[in-house]
Amino acid sequence: MATTKQLVSWIRLNAQKWNRVGEQGILPILNEAQNILMQNESSQTLKYDSATGDVPVLNTEAGKFVYDMPEDVWRVNMVMTLVPFKNDLTLPYSYEYGIETDTKRPYEEAYFNGKKYMRLLYCSTVDASYGKPAQVRFHLDPGDSSGAYNYRGYTRPRQLTSEAIPLSLPEKFHFTHLLPAAMKMIEALQYGDWAGASEWVRGHYAQEIYREMTRGEQGESCLAESRSI
Numbered sequence: 077m078a079t080t081k082q083l084v085s086w087i088r089l090n091a092q093k094w095n096r097v098g099e100q101g102i103l104p105i106l107n108e109a110q111n112i113l114m115q116n117e118s119s120q121t122l123k124y125d126s127a128t129g130d131v132p133v134l135n136t137e138a139g140k141f142v143y144d145m146p147e148d149v150w151r152v153n154m155v156m157t158l159v160p161f162k163n164d165l166t167l168p169y170s171y172e173y174g175i176e177t178d179t180k181r182p183y184e185e186a187y188f189n190g191k192k193y194m195r196l197l198y199c200s201t202v203d204a205s206y207g208k209p210a211q212v213r214f215h216l217d218p219g220d221s222s223g224a225y226n227y228r229g230y231t232r233p234r235q236l237t238s239e240a241i242p243l244s245l246p247e248k249f250h251f252t253h254l255l256p257a258a259m260k261m262i263e264a265l266q267y268g269d270w271a272g273a274s275e276w277v278r279g280h281y282a283q284e285i286y287r288e289m290t291r292g293e294q295g296e297s298c299l300a301e302s303r304s305i
Contacts, residue, residue, distance in 0.1 A: 077247035080106070081239040083255060091262050096239070102262070107236035109258040110245055112274060113282050114233040115150055118289035123149055123229040131188070134225040136218035145210040149229040152201040152212055156186055156193035156226055193226070204232075245285070253281040 078086075084102050088094060097103045114121065123146070125132045134143060134155065145152060186195040204210040212227060233244030245254050257277045264273030 078243070078250040078255075079239075080236055080241055080243055083243075083250065083258070084239055086255065087258055087262070090259060094262065102258070103236055103239060105261050105265070106254070106258045109254060109261055109277065110233050110236065110243065112277050113249070113253060113257060113285050114245055115230075116282065116286045116289070117151065117153060117230050118286050120289040121230045123231050131226045131228055133223050134212060134227045135223070136214070136221045136225060138217060138220045141214045141217070143212045143214075145204070145212065145227075145229055147209060148231045149210050150204040150232045152210055152227050152229045154186065154195055154228040155199040155201075155212055156188075156195045156228070157224055158226065159185075159192040159194055188228070196225075246288070249281075249285060249288075253285060257281055 080103075083106060084096050087102050087106070088096060091102060093100075095101045123132055124130065132146075136143070183194040183197060186193045198214060198216045200213045200215065202211040202213065210229070218225065234241055236243075243250060243254070260277060261270070261273050264270045
């Protein structure tokens, strides 16, 4: 295990023309390397409500279609509602066949953490970008609701704005992945190959970390249903 300060110090031994922080600073590069390695849709980066242990709630207002997500969420990949529905939820269409007037069914079943949800298909999402939060966009009026909708959002790692902030990456990857990734990116800046370096980091390290962070018990089925031919 290494601290953020220790990694900055060790990198500086091989990048002596670089500062620890600020302009041409090692810390911003270390932060970007950690972002590349950890900003993924893995099971262990899912956002949970610490008070309930469940996926977060998205409260809505009638006539409001666009909702900003919390600062630490970089992507939402599903908006859903628990089955049976909450009392204050009035869905735009029934989810049963033969009732809605549209030919496209606006819901589909989803199972997560042992619970049954209806995934809403009349939503789209926008990833977070610099200075702008991730967003959920409804394409039908979601109505007034409190606790009726949930979302699956993925968090970005803690941003390393100072050397006192602990690393988010699992400690077994500090030396084997994060340290060489940051060094590769510093080398790329010195020789003008940033695109190549970021692609190299993703190809060599990020996929391996993603696979590791989807392991363990994540509340999803590991069994495949048998099908007759």
